[in-house]
Amino acid sequence: MSISPTLLIANRGEIARRIIRTARAEGYSTVAVYSDADRDALHTRDADRALAIGGQTPAESYLDIDKIIAAAQKAGAAAVHPGYGFLAENAGFARACAEAGLVFIGPSAEVIELMGNKRRAKDFVANAGVPCIPGFSHSDPGGSQGDDTLMAEAQRIGFPLMIKAAAGGGGRGMRLVQDAGSFAAQLRSARSEALGAFGSDEIILEKALLDARHIEIQVFADSHGNVIHLGERDCSIQRRHQKIVEESPSPAVDAQLRERMGAAAVAAARACGYLGAGTVEFLLDRSGDFYFLEMNTRLQVEHPVTEMVTGFDLVAWQLAVARGEPLPVTQQAVTQRGHAIEVRLYAEDPENQFLPQTGPVHHWREPAGEGIRIDHALLQGSEVSPFYDPMLGKLIAWGRDREEARRRLHRALGELQLIGPKNNIHFLRQLLQQPGFVAGEATTAFLEDANWYPAQPAPDxxxxxxxxxxxxxxxxxxxxxxxxxxxxxxxxxxxxxxxxxxxxxxxxxxxxxxxxxxxxxxxxxxxxxxxxxxxxxxxxxxxxxxxxxxxxxxxxxxxxxxxxxxxxxxxxxxTTQAPARTALAQGSGHITAPMDGCIVEIHVQANQAVRCGDTIAVMEAMKMEHPLKADRDGTVIKLAASAGDQVRGGQLLVQIEPVEIATGATS
The missing domain is CATH 3.30.700.30 (Glycoprotein, Type 4 Pilin)
Incomplete structure (x- = not known):
């Protein structure tokens, strides 16, 4: 198979910039697409050409398959790279590319469809001999998803357990349920988020493996029957089930365990006839047993740590495989040199449940130095909009050993200068110094009780x-x-x-x-x-x-x-000359939208009594659901929004009038 030297990148931001960098070095002419919100974005400047596809939200732009196909045809491209996120794991998009005569840089639509559904993927890899977490996924298509059936299965599995969206990943539609009493509410919330994110509210149940490691294996396959792995990445440190720190190699994986996990990942990829770059994800318990989580049929955000310890350019490999070339190395030639750690930079407030933030970037300067790499799409004067994921980029450090990589990363975070929306840079610096992380002992439970990062109400x-x-x-x-x-x-x-x-x-x-x-x-x-x-x-x-x-x-x-x-x-x-502040501060009873988004649920009615901390509404913004809570005891006197409404940041949603709520009496 041969492809023309023109490649369209069906993505945005740092993802598009990363692919453009290698594609141009490989001799391709690159074409970027952009929404109305991204008219002046850096990825449009990096590419040789940029085409407008209109719209602002992902559904109106980067998720619109017809618009992407039309842009590729208009640009004269014969190949499309989906990046990671958006349409990267959309079987319909891969199929549409094939029908339009475009080479899709990734596996076939059939493989994406198979591995994109957690239920079917789990059943498939289990038959290939890959160990799986005990749970419920009803392998027959007509299996029940009724509340009663799922509750019965949950009781059989035992608590705590995980509810997961069958059709997706990235932490969306995923809930940890500690006991039977909270199962129904968590199920409703997971279904709602899954339906909004993936168009399907089908879920699976799995036994929760608490205090485990999240280990993923990078696999690669060509059209000549070669399937290899490039070692592991440890992605255990997460918030909201989304990764924020990744490293390779894992402090918990030795050569023997690496060989076993790598063999299982290769077996899964070979069994489904995989092509290109993929990631097989596992949970690793303290006894050394590992269990299949999912397979991501795309390049991962955290692929740079693998690149830095192997010396391979994974995007270049993707393009080569798409051209029909064999993999450039055999399994025996894959070695790991040194250690690499990556942190994800987010526009979010770590002191307020990592709530996503938006706004202008007033000042930006990236760090540099030996062993430092940063992938981003930030520009001074640009805007972090509410339409897309709040990830700003990622910072990676390589060292001859883990401690050198950690020190370099900590220094680079201190040199990174970002003034604009609230972000997690200081949080990440503190995280890298925690004894548990320094010792390489962090598990998926690491951030459950981050009391080492208390809220600081005032600067020193x-x-x-x-x-x-x-x-x-x-x-x-x-x-x-x-x-x-x-x-x-x-x-x-x-x-x-x-x-x-x-x-x-x-x-x-x-x-x-x-x-x-x-x-x-x-x-x-x-x-x-x-x-x-x-x-x-x-x-x-x-x-x-x-x-x-x-x-x-x-x-x-x-x-x-x-x-x-x-x-x-x-x-x-x-505020020296400002008039005295009114009571409209904390505990005002004015529940407002923290950012632009969509109201998913309203949990209260007019004249209803509520307590401080009660969930008043749930809104979806920047790909995540966010519960909005009452900030005082009182009575709801105004409902200014309904489920389904698109709201702006700062818009009043619910007003609570302060009253004393009787606590009741016992005899």
Missing amino acids: TWTQAIAAALNHERHLRAADRRSGRANWRSGDHSLPLHYQLQCDAQELHCRLACRGGHSYRVMVEGRDFDIEVRQFADRCARLTVDGVELEQRFVRVDNALFLLRDGRQWQFVD
Whole structure:
């Protein structure tokens, strides 16, 4: 088989950029597609050509098969790379490509269909001799999915157990159920999310293996009958059943276990007639037994760690296999050199249940150094929209051993500069220093009780003092510009100035005394700081704080000052001249949408009594369902949204009037 040198990438962001990079190096002419929301995205600039496909949401753009096929034909492409995500595991898309005479970079539609359904995949690999987790998947197509049947099967399996969407993965439609009492609610929630994400609410049940390792094996197959594996990746550290840290090799896998797991993965791939890159995922328990989870019929987000320890370019291999070429190496030639660790960068709030975030990117600078790789599609001034996954990119570090890779990654996270939506950079830095991770002992339960990362309601006094000094400098320089006189000062500056800064929900009070020029004495929470602002340029200031010289990154947006300290972003708003705040803060009873999205369920009615913490509604945004909870006891006096409504971030959904709720009495 031969393919033309024109390749269309049916994806966006860092995924499209990653594929474009190798495709161009391999001599292909590349074509990108973009939605209305991605008109100025970096992947459209990297490609040789970019075609608009319209729409904003995935359904209107990157998930519209007809639009993608039409774009490929218009561009004169003879091959389509689906990337990972969107249509990468869509059998209908692979079939449509074939019918249109386009080479689909991936396995056949039949294999995608088989492995894309967890029930059928599990039955198939079990027949191939691959060990599977005990559970319920009713292998006959007419098997019951009724609530009573599923509850009976759950009781038979025993709790805790996992509810999983049969038609998909990525953590969507997946719920951990601890006991029978919560099964019905979790089943309803999993079905709803699965239907929205995959178009099917079919589910399977599996015994929950708690405190296990999530290990995946990278497999590759060509059209000449060769099937090999490239070792394992440890993906145990997850939140919401989505991976955030991946590494290769796994600290828990020795050469003998690697051979056994690799053989099982190759057997599964060979049995289904696989072609191209795929991943067979397992759970590994403490006894060394492993069980099949699923097979991903595509390249994975975390493939760079495999590339960095093997030296192979997996996208180049995908293109070669699609051209009909044999794999470039045999199993015996595959070796692992050193260690690689990857972290996923997300626009999310780790202090608020990892809630996805949106907004403009005010400042961005990527790290560099030996053994460092970063895949991203960020651009200063770009927007993190609510229409797509909140993953911003991934940062990877290679080292001669695991500890060197860990140290390099920790340093690189500290050098990465992102000011914009809240993100998980500081969280990841702290994670890499936890004793359990340093020792290589992290399991899937690692983040269940992340008490090592408590919410910090206010920045430390050092950061507050710097914010007060820079805020004061901002006012001075604005006054200088208005007066036309540089460094103009008037009045009695021997008296301290009082500044009131708001950081999240905290009101911070600072006193600042001018000591001549740009030197200040700043008083915060009973502590004094001597600060000199030596340089004050756009986005960067040179300071001396108590004799320590430092460079401070910052961004000014309207009345807000964003500071970047130790990978953590702080936002300070000057409220010194603002009127006294009203009670519309915490516990206001105004339940608003945290971002743009769709209301899936409303759990309350007008005049209903609720307690603080009760789930009021469920909304879907950025591919995940998010429960919205009451922030006080009271009575629902207003319902401003209904199930199915598209809502904007900040929009009022439910209003609760504070009243005392009787606790009841016992006799």
